[in-house]
Amino acid sequence: MSIASSLAKLSFCWRLARTPATFLRLALHSRAAARGGKAPTATQKTEQVAYPLNLANAPNATVLRTYAGDLSILYEIFWQRAYDLPQLQNGTFRTVVDVGANVGLAALYFLERFPVSRLICVEPEPANFRLLQTNLRGTSAVALQAALAATDGTVRIDSSPQAYNAKISAETGTTEVAAISMPTLLQSQRLFWVDLLKIDIEDYEQQVFTGPSDWLAQVGVLLIEIHSTASQLAVREAVQAQGFSWEQAAGRHPETGLFVARNPRPASQ
DSSP, X not given: OOHHHHHHHHXXXXXXXXXXXXXXXXXXXXXXXXXXSSOOOHHXXXXXXXXXXXXXXXXXXXEXXXXXXXXXXXXXXXXXXXXXXXXXXXXXXXXXXXXXXXXXXXHHHHHHHSOOSEXXXXXXXXXXXXHHHHHTTXXXXXXXXXXXXXXXXXXXXXXXXXXXXXXXXXXXXXXEEEEEOHHHHHHHTTOSXXXXXXXXXXXXXXXXXXXXXXXXXXXXEEEEEEOSHHHHHHHHHHHHHTTOEEEEEEOSSTTSEEEEEEOSSOOOO
16 A cells, blocks of 8 residues: 555544544554454454444444454445445435445445435344444344345355355355345335345345346345356346346446446335
């Protein structure tokens, strides 16, 4: 990282921290997380640090893990503004569903950025889910522990050293969790219309969108992280079959990264 970028990052930490002590903690732990060399121990990977941060609608300290990728996501969302996209600039998103919510940082961003009155967060990985609940306490968000799948049931997930990369895997998965389809999710939460649906499920999007996708008629804008060419093809075909527009919002490869699909029909509430 260049000197200019390092100074910009420190300036961001200073603005984000509520106290000088929090600034120092955030800076030191960020440096530790970025340092190469000796791999962190199993204990270090699960250690949690509470940061009182200046995040709107987050009345309590945000709890993150130094070595599990949480700090990287914090910088990606609030410093690099990964979701501050032109395609979302004029959106009035009141009902938001965050699938693959991880530890709740994207959810906190949505609460800060949009006039959200209802927020449903879905996360399957147990450790991530516990932090999700912690980080959203005191907000209006509802947290559900489940994995989005084509059908209801159970799936096995495989947690990587970077906890945000936990993914569904029948071959290597070691933890069984509930699986929920999008129609069941919408019905169980009494959601007749979703203004913004964000999905980041580590390349399982192909399986979800290969099945029936009539539920897309209840979605205004889909913001989805695409992880492979096969997934991009499956999702694009599904949304375009429902009349949605399809546009890449961010990414270095034309077939992966963040994509936005927009429903041309108005809310049918």
